[in-house]
Amino acid sequence: MPTTPPGFLILDDALAGAREGDALLLAGEEGRHAAKVARIGAGERVLLTDAPGRQVLAEVTAARKEQLDLRLLADPSPAVQRLPRLTLVQALATGGRDEQAVESATELGADRLVPWIAQRSVSVWRGEKLAKGRAKWEGTVRAAVKQCRRPGIPEVAEAVTTTRLVEDLRERAADSALVLVLHEQESVSLMTLAEELRGASEAGVEEIVVVVGPEGGIDETELDALRGTGARSVLLGPEVLRSSTAGPAALAVISALVGRWG
Structure with a gap:
């Protein structure tokens, strides 16, 4: 039974x-x-x-x-140390779509979530909304952790503007992170990096960052700034996915390629 x-x-x-x-x-x-x-x-x-x-x-x-x-009833299991770590930079979106992305990304193994106030974000956190928005994301993360019974609670970082995001990504890229920006007009697809992703751990990549823009797309000046950090823009697939779906879909593909689902 x-x-x-x-x-x-x-x-x-x-x-x-x-x-x-x-x-x-x-x-x-x-x-x-x-x-x-x-x-x-x-x-x-x-x-x-x-x-x-x-x-x-x-x-x-x-x-x-x-x-x-x-x-x-037993000794606790060791803390989880999965490499490369997976980070989702999610632009703020309307209609709760950013929270949907946070929920799914948590269930799919994200280790860190970053709210991004992009230039084309219709939903913007300012003043008291900065703390309230982050707290709401943290509540979404905890509920998703309990739903899927995963080990570990993803970190929800402070919301960042594009300027701060670029600074952070430049530091992470210099510290062995692979940064991928999802862009619907890119000709290079995520799957062209399959072999590189499969060998990421052996190559010393400690973190993979996926950047997802708002509903209106990433502004060209922002895209240029992100590429200037060493980030690579990639096409996720033939369909244009909502901001609530794109990040989790990319994390699922990456999780399979780096061996988390092996």
Whole structure:
């Protein structure tokens, strides 16, 4: 008979140094959700994960109003270190399409997500929206982590303008990163880099960055600036995909080529 999988909960960084038999407390928003919404009770087993990707099975020893008392049933697994790391630079988009991209990218293995305020972005974060927008992306990431039960929680970076993005990409390219800009008018396709991507780890590439523009496309001056960092513009495929789809689709292809799905 199939068994029901245990609940999946995020414990942030609390698994560092933890051992079998240790007692831990799950409080805060995650504890409230587990106790009041998911109604996880004493005696149930849950699978815990933290930001670096450690995971461990635990038993609920007590369920309080807004927190759970837990006992670890094993030593946590080691933190996940997958190379090359995958970063998605996602231009802000309307209609929640950027959040859709963030959700799918998290499920498909992105390690870092960067909100980009591009010149043609209709949705723009300013003032209080900078913190609120980032917090909303972080909430989307955590929900997606729990949905797919992946190890590790992707980092959501601060929103960047094109100027700051160019500076950051130049530094990363100098530090062995491969930067790919998706562009619908490029003649060179992503799949022409298949062999290079398959050998990325052996070649010392520690990070692959995928840059996705807004609904109106990447402005030509921005594209020139991105190429000036050493980034390469590539065509994803024959169809023009929405901004919510392009990044996750590229990450799926890259994940297969670099061996994450092998």
